[in-house]
Amino acid sequence: MPPADEPIRYSHRLFEVATPEEARGHILHAADAAQLKERWQVETPWFGGLIRHACGVLPESRVLDFGCGLGRLSKWLIDTVGCRVVGVDISEGMRKLAADYVGSPKFSAVAYEAFRADPALGGGFDAAFACYVLQHVERPDEDLPAIAVALRPGGRFLLVNARLRWVPTTHGWVNDDVDVLALAGVSFVGLQGYVFPPEIAVVPGTDQETAINLYRRP
Numbered sequence: 008m009p010p011a012d013e014p015i016r017y018s019h020r021l022f023e024v025a026t027p028e029e030a031r032g033h034i035l036h037a038a039d040a041a042q043l044k045e046r047w048q049v050e051t052p053w054f055g056g057l058i059r060h061a062c063g064v065l066p067e068s069r070v071l072d073f074g075c076g077l078g079r080l081s082k083w084l085i086d087t088v089g090c091r092v093v094g095v096d097i098s099e100g101m102r103k104l105a106a107d108y109v110g111s112p113k114f115s116a117v118a119y120e121a122f123r124a125d126p127a128l129g130g131g132f133d134a135a136f137a138c139y140v141l142q143h144v145e146r147p148d149e150d151l152p153a154i155a156v157a158l159r160p161g162g163r164f165l166l167v168n169a170r171l172r173w174v175p176t177t178h179g180w181v182n183d184d185v186d187v188l189a190l191a192g193v194s195f196v197g198l199q200g201y202v203f204p205p206e207i208a209v210v211p212g213t214d215q216e217t218a219i220n221l222y223r224r225p
Contacts, residue, residue: 017145021175022098030077030104034139037210046209047079053207054138054167055083061201061221062134062163064088071095071132071157073150074140075116078105085111093132095122097144123149126157135164139217141187142169148190155194158224163198166191166220188218195222 024030035050037043058080064070066089072081075094084090092109094116096102102116117128135154141147154164168188174181191197201219208214 015181016177018175018177019097019145022096022101022143024098024100024104027077027104027108030101034076034079042209049209050207051079051083053204055080055087057201057219058134058136058165059084059088061165061199062136064090064134066090068133069093069130071128071135071154073122073135073137073154074144075105076101078109078114078116080136080138081105081114082109082111085109085113089113093117093128095119122157123153126153128157131159131162132157133159133162135162136167137164138167139169141166142172143175145174147185147187151187151190151194155224160224162224164191164195164222164224166218166222168218170216170218188220191220191222196225197221198223 022033024033031043031047035043035046037046058064064084068090070084070090070092072092072094075081075096078094081092081094084092091113094105094114096105096116097119102118105116106114122128135158141150144150158164172182172185172187174183198221201221203214203217203219205214
């Protein structure tokens, strides 16, 4: 921990991982390994199915997974629907692990810097999603407009987000009180909100702490 008088700076070093087990522990909060495994098994197909139906993902769709991590939802969509997915992540370790975990030529993982330079990543996307990601990013006010640009007109974006911000900094986790949902309403047209069923939320209270909203690019 740096000295208390040192300025607080954003730091994504927390997300640099070396193994799939370490990656899973960073992606999903859990009390122990058993609960983490249960979250992965129970929540992944529920969120994957929601993305599929809410965003209208078809076999021919090109989908953006913003903050893909290990690629758990990318893998579900590719295995279940057969679409193409491009994952974006700030962590080089996550990107390398995601390529192995997803294990499909229909998946590619690109650096955050490449996404910001060209949000459409060469072609534009039919749908996009960000699952428990934007509560951690440094500049959601810049990332949300970039996601909108990445989508083709009318493309849908599903945002799954904690209601509070948990920003990784040189001084630990910080809540900067930025309203991600309000920012999303600036770049997108809001379509619908969803309830996270308590029976799907393996960790008690996660359903109440999670906001799920569907948007459309104008």
